[in-house]
Amino acid sequence: MLTTLIRRELLDNLMTFRFAVAVLIMLLLVVANTAVLIKDYERRLAAYNTALKTEDQRSQGLKTYSGGRLNVARPPNPLSIFNVGLDKRLGNEIWISHSFVPTLWDTGTYKLTNPLLNLFTAIDIVFIFEVVLSLIALIFAYDAITGERERGTLRLVVTHPVRRGQILLAKYISAMLCLFVPLLMSLLLAIILLTTSTVISLSTADFLRIGGIILSSIVYLSVFYLIGMLISAVTRRTGTALMLAMFVWGFWVLVYPNAVLAAIAPPQTSQPRMVSAYEEIKQIWEAFDRERKQFLANDAFPGEDPDFGMVDVDPNWIWGSGHEYFHKDSSALRYDYHAVSNIDKLSEASKPQVPHAQDYYRFLGPQIVNAAERAWLVRKQALETIFVQPAIVDRILLRGSPVGMYEAATQAWVGTDLHGLRDFFEAARKYRRTLIDYYYDKNAFGAEQWFSADKGAVDWNSLPQFSFQKVDVATNAKRALPDVCILVILNIILFLIIFLIFIKSEV
């Protein structure tokens, strides 16, 4: 009996004009947008490659260990075509040094072609599903029950020996099957377009992630279909049902996500928290500075200038002597010490100073690493509470609409959410550890090469390359799971409510 009902509903839905138009528009939009998005990705990838090349050239010029301030760049995520998330917006270049622990708040950006192109909002594939498919789902649903009631066909169906639950189930399954068609077709087209691009190659894991997106999309669509059905079950007339459905759609898809963040006041960065954290960091570095000064005072050249008067043979070489400075920026909670010396060739007069400088830097290096680590612990806490927590609150508020959950879930799948972006900075911090270990291995802090290239430039090739691997699919799935679960629960609740209303309703 169920199959008969499903078949009837399927034929009813599939053969309609609205279905044909919807599928056609959907495909057109997805194809046009995917083409645009692939172009955009290729542009960003080109910019990334240029950045890598520039960095390669630059690192040739780093002749001493202390001059080693390496830039690492974040590659654009090819799956950002599905949901761009934070991938385009956050900074994508960060520098690694032993004296500083990099975070999301210290990034730079490599140059893109035309910054004004940001004026045009790029629409990703998930956004199309979010807007169009939800609309189509509601259009399928609004007259599912009221329509039949008005026409009187519902009465006919109910007179047969079928349970009412079965009728509902049949309607639901057939509509979902119908919605599945445009979803799968457009995704298939998008993937075909993706494979035509020479720079994008999708791995098995990527296909699994796309599978995750499909799963989330189905659950999301089902929520909207059930909302439509609920409206259809409680209203008497199709006209009213339609109006309600449209306003619900407009509210949840268009208005709520944009209005809720504007309506609640943007979080004020808590100034006292900032100040106290900054003070704490400052104290760590001041303690460091005291020890440094003490060391210099007890040195064989008491009170001497930290670069020991060492200079390059070439007086015009701007890095001809040591540079030591504190970088202070209270708005980013930055307070760190840099001791850089990039002398190419020591002048004769400076040569006797070399052992003293070696002693000094041997002492200074681990001290700086240490202080940086301790400051990082404070800074991490502060940044977390001041910047990350409000952003998380925002995301929770956005979950007031199914759109927010769907966005969050798909971003988690493709790895363009906050977690995914922070993975990169985690990798950058790990790379910093690699750099420090490398220094210890090479005994670099006490070496002459730390401050001068007199005995030959540093060969950075022996340092392991930075590489950023995306997390595995299981982690993506774990991050997406909460939102998908909420959507599933929402589905079940909605279905139960509809069921209860429907069995009690008069035909």
Add this chain to the structure above:
Amino acid sequence: MWHIAKREIYDNLNSLRFALTTVLLLGLMLINAIVHLQEHPVRMQKYHDAATKSLNRLKSRTNLYLIAQTGPGYLYKKPSSLHFCADGGEDFLADNVYGGFYAWATDDLAGFWQLDYMPATLNRQNIRPDTIKIDWTFVIGYVLSLIAILFTFDSISGEREHGTLRLTLANSVPRHTVLIGKFLGALVSISVPFVIAILMNLLVISTASDVQLGTDAWSRLGIILFIAMLYLCLFLALGLLVSSRVRQSAASLVILLLMWVTFVVFMPGTLASIASGFSPSMTYYEFNERALQRVGELRGEYEARLQDMPKDPARKMEFAGEYVIKDVTERERLIHEYLTQQHAQIRLARSVTRVSPVVLVQHLLEVFAGTGFERHQQFVENVQRYAREYREFVTDMDRADPESLHIIGVYDGMSKKPISPESIPTFEDRLSLGRDFNAAAVDLLLLTLFLIVFLSGAFLAFVRVEV
């Protein structure tokens, strides 16, 4: 006709959609006003602080060479007091142009100032979720058009389904009267909540003491309201057109909604992105390479000339002056070319997207609110005009001094007389309504054209409709 309109209005006023529309519009406009009241004073304060700082630095100089060499410093774009009407993607547009000098200096020569158009500094640390700004453009462009569709999709097909259309037409009323009546009915019943929402919005904004709207702003608001009405009529006409062509009201709604989605949600972004691919601009690296090469060439030329004639100090100074000025002109020419290419790319993309009415409205609102890309271009023009003025001022002051050698670009070749700070021209970012009308003319024309096409389409479709 009035009778029909009245019937429509009564019908609409009692309906669910009218209530929901009112609530929705009021809520959105209230949010808009509150956000504006919070953000605008901060924005103004920031502008004033920055502009005063830059001006003070300029006025602190009295030496003509220093004035000529260091330039006017940062020139800031004045924020519009009608920012709540259209945000215009201001975050992506630079709010200043730097008129300062490049730090190269050799013996007695130093680089002169030039205009440098730096891109907007984006907040790369912003981890809040992305949202569309709730400005009038959003309320009118997105929400009002959707409401117009929801009010008209069944106005003809629905009546036909119910059979009431036949009854109406059985009376001795001409068909076009029925159509106009329906049109007016829908127009009035949407206008009422819309105008109320706008009035409430303006009331909230104008009561706040630190946000002031002048007469100019009010006339601009009037124009914006007129444009909104035009746009509303356009979507009403579209709704009537589809409604009279299609038999079932459900099908008519589906078509209208999908049209709406393509016109409003997708066309602005997607089409612009496609179109921007047609005229790619120079990359930053290309530009940088060209600039470095050209500057190096000039340097080489200068040094070669010096080699030829090293003895005469007066001639040497003349060469030096020529070189400094040429260096600046070339740098500025290149950077200007780079900027022009970027602007051309955006302009082309923007004109292609004019096929969508919502883009027209967006452009128009931006122009009249004094935000967005048009405004940015105007600002750049103002800056360029000021730069010319500033340079002319330096030349004039130098000419006025008979003791000067009139070699601009070299310290010893210029007037040493102190300059009074009052006489230095200051930058003033001005907006003119006349120029805005020129910028808006095409968009306004196209919008009217769209309206006429849709209206006559609706008329023809309805006249030929079988009841």
